[in-house]
Amino acid sequence: MSTTIATGLSSLFSYRRGSSVPAQSSPSLVDILAGESGATSQPSSSTTVTLSDQAKAYLARNATKSAVNTPSATELATNARAWFDQQYKSLGISSAMLDGKVAVDLTGQSRATLSAVASNNQGVFSKDESAAATQALQSRFDAAVSPSVVIARHTGDYASLYDAALKYMNEAGTDEQATTAWQDQKQALVDGATAARKAFGKAPDTGNANDPVQALLSKATSSGSITSTTDIATVAANARALLDDQENSAKDKGTELVFDRSRTNGQQVDFSKFDNRSLAAVALNQGASFSNDESRAAKAELDQRYRTSVLNALNPTTSNSPSTNGNFPLLQQYAGMSDEERSALGVTASFTNSLAQSYRAQQSVQNILGGNSSLGLAAYI
Numbered sequence: 001m002s003t004t005i006a007t008g009l010s011s012l013f014s015y016r017r018g019s020s021v022p023a024q025s026s027p028s029l030v031d032i033l034a035g036e037s038g039a040t041s042q043p044s045s046s047t048t049v050t051l052s053d054q055a056k057a058y059l060a061r062n063a064t065k066s067a068v069n070t071p072s073a074t075e076l077a078t079n080a081r082a083w084f085d086q087q088y089k090s091l092g093i094s095s096a097m098l099d100g101k102v103a104v105d106l107t108g109q110s111r112a113t114l115s116a117v118a119s120n121n122q123g124v125f126s127k128d129e130s131a132a133a134t135q136a137l138q139s140r141f142d143a144a145v146s147p148s149v150v151i152a153r154h155t156g157d158y159a160s161l162y163d164a165a166l167k168y169m170n171e172a173g174t175d176e177q178a179t180t181a182w183q184d185q186k187q188a189l190v191d192g193a194t195a196a197r198k199a200f201g202k203a204p205d206t207g208n209a210n211d212p213v214q215a216l217l218s219k220a221t222s223s224g225s226i227t228s229t230t231d232i233a234t235v236a237a238n239a240r241a242l243l244d245d246q247e248n249s250a251k252d253k254g255t256e257l258v259f260d261r262s263r264t265n266g267q268q269v270d271f272s273k274f275d276n277r278s279l280a281a282v283a284l285n286q287g288a289s290f291s292n293d294e295s296r297a298a299k300a301e302l303d304q305r306y307r308t309s310v311l312n313a314l315n316p317t318t319s320n321s322p323s324t325n326g327n328f329p330l331l332q333q334y335a336g337m338s339d340e341e342r343s344a345l346g347v348t349a350s351f352t353n354s355l356a357q358s359y360r361a362q363q364s365v366q367n368i369l370g371g372n373s374s375l376g377l378a379a380y381i
Helices: 030-035 055-069 073-091 112-120 127-155 160-170 180-196 212-219 232-252 276-284 293-314 327-335 339-345 348-368
Strands: 002-004 013-014 048-053
Touching: 002 127, 030 160, 073 112, 112 127, 112 180, 127 160, 127 212, 160 212, 180 212, 232 276, 276 293, 276 339, 293 327, 293 339, 327 348
Parallel strands: none
Antiparallel strands: 002 048
């Protein structure tokens, strides 16, 4: 047979230029490289090549070799089953998921293997194993596509984001492409790309649970594991991540995050997930990680919460304090504050000391008059 192809496998081909020109000897490697680099002065033209029986055999051998070296889905499933069993034995566990988190290291497994596990090929995997593989596949998708998310949020071009996701999806092997999960995700991405081109500047609301781009866009970056003993730098970093999540959400909707309650446009900041220490970290802005608008808004929210808590503490119908001395519930409030909250609110040591002295004096008078006994103030100051 005759066909037109690029240069290569020159030792196996008999070359002829045009039907009327006798076949020439095969060019040397030097000739080929010189021609491709432009060193030759002769005009370039397409080369018609007649494949010899030797060439056909060479291509057939390589095609067969490639097929042999590609494990089938059944082989991948069998190997993965053995790998999980070995992991359980060496780690002393019995499941791939513990407390809702992946407990085995899947980083060394191929994409094809993860797909076989996620789809429960051959029916040899547990729900936890399939869930772990599904999470790993999503994580790899996220890592590959995340740079395009950054660009989309800065340019408003979400169609290109979906194109990047489709490119990654199409790189899957034939076995993965045959799975229902891959086909559902591929269709969701095609629909998302179409919708994104019709509404430039914001992410399309596909409402499709199979859309991996939507899952990536809605993924929170905050840790959500902040406690009272967490250092303030970590608290501030988590607060930064919470604000970034809201800012990204606003961009995906084609708008901006705003911090002025009088603004009627934009997406208003939501501090409902911020505890008081996180608000104080933003208000103090010791690491210069926050804008002036963010710090002012956090301070206003903290002030409002403080006023509400003080009013509740002084209200005998809502206060849990057994003392009739109004200073006592206030001291309880200040004792429960973090150092950052006191600093942001301007609650100084001298102020709390004065309040404590006033409380002691009133308690002394009450004791003399037969009133309430001391309530263990030392526990609160």
